[in-house]
Amino acid sequence: MTARVSIQAADFNVGDQVQALRLGDKRVGAVCTFTGTVRDRNDGLNVSSMELEHYPGMTEKAIEAMIDDALTRFDIFNARIVHRVGLLQPLDQVVLVAVTSAHRGESFRACEFLMDYLKTQAPFWKKEQTPNGARWVDARVADDAALAKWGIHAVNSEGLTAPSC
Numbered sequence: 001m002t003a004r005v006s007i008q009a010a011d012f013n014v015g016d017q018v019q020a021l022r023l024g025d026k027r028v029g030a031v032c033t034f035t036g037t038v039r040d041r042n043d044g045l046n047v048s049s050m051e052l053e054h055y056p057g058m059t060e061k062a063i064e065a066m067i068d069d070a071l072t073r074f075d076i077f078n079a080r081i082v083h084r085v086g087l088l089q090p091l092d093q094v095v096l097v098a099v100t101s102a103h104r105g106e107s108f109r110a111c112e113f114l115m116d117y118l119k120t121q122a123p124f125w126k127k128e129q130t131p132n133g134a135r136w137v138d139a140r141v142a143d144d145a146a147l148a149k150w151g152i153h154a155v156n157s158e159g160l161t162a163p164s165c
Helices: 014-022 058-073 104-121 141-148
Strands: 005-008 030-037 049-054 076-084 086-088 093-101 124-130 133-136
Touching (some): 005 058, 014 030, 014 093, 030 104, 049 076, 058 076, 076 104, 093 104, 104 141
Parallel strands (some): 005 076
Antiparallel strands (some): 030 093, 049 086, 049 124, 124 133
């Protein structure tokens, strides 16, 4: 069985990741995937690059706990999350969430839940390069609201401090 969480600088192949997740599990009738890419605009400014930082070990542990939570909430078989770190360019893949289940509905819901959880609870820090210089990306009220629909209340959009450069 392949690892459920991978934090890496290298790009990933979605097809290879899905194949590894499904390998040998004849129960799988549905696979839902979400792939996020780096945008070239954010908050009205052009973005020329994005740098992601994390705390090795702590980040993987937090994401493993998210997957464990999804396994108790939804009728799914397995999940895989790949998240890139380091310097990324617009259109680069940054995150993959893949979920297997017997039927599509549970996979869709679990995939959305995991993505909402990742956006607010995973210990990553993003720094964008814009025409106005570098800036840390703050959490958004909308991300907290997305997580709240799952009964998890977090306040990440206020009082955050980015790591120092």
